[in-house]
Amino acid sequence: MFCTYCGVEINDEAVVCPHCGCPVKSNFSLQQNKKTENNGETLGIVAIVTALFCPIASWICGAIGLDFAKKADNKHAKTLNIIGLSVASGGFVIEVIVCIVFFIVVFLGMYST
Numbered sequence: 001m002f003c004t005y006c007g008v009e010i011n012d013e014a015v016v017c018p019h020c021g022c023p024v025k026s027n028f029s030l031q032q033n034k035k036t037e038n039n040g041e042t043l044g045i046v047a048i049v050t051a052l053f054c055p056i057a058s059w060i061c062g063a064i065g066l067d068f069a070k071k072a073d074n075k076h077a078k079t080l081n082i083i084g085l086s087v088a089s090g091g092f093v094i095e096v097i098v099c100i101v102f103f104i105v106v107f108l109g110m111y112s113t
């Protein structure tokens with residue numbers, strides 16, 4: 001590859017250009033950044049999908065995903081994770097209400113007979 005600062009051809013694995021001493025933007029670091037962004041997005045989508053049937057797993061995915069998204073400064077991934085966390089909170093409230101209603105129905109059923 002070629003140094004982005006001085007244009008001299010350098011070794012593909014070089015981190016610093018031996019000619020001008022500038023840090024070289026290698027393909028490896030670019031791929032790593034992309035991977036981090038993808039992780040944030042994927043976790044955000046997982047958080048939204050799992051939110052309805054497993055809010056706790058969704059919270060964990062959303063929290064990790066939001067952390068990834070913040071590090072990668074990916075607004076799209078941040079939004080996805082925030083939606084996931086919101087839906088998880090809503091899903092958790094609905095599950096608690098369903099449990100309470102179920103308990104009341106069973107409780108009343110026991111005493112009405």
Ligand SMILES: [Zn+2]
Binds near residue numbers: 003017018
């Ligand atoms: Zn250079």
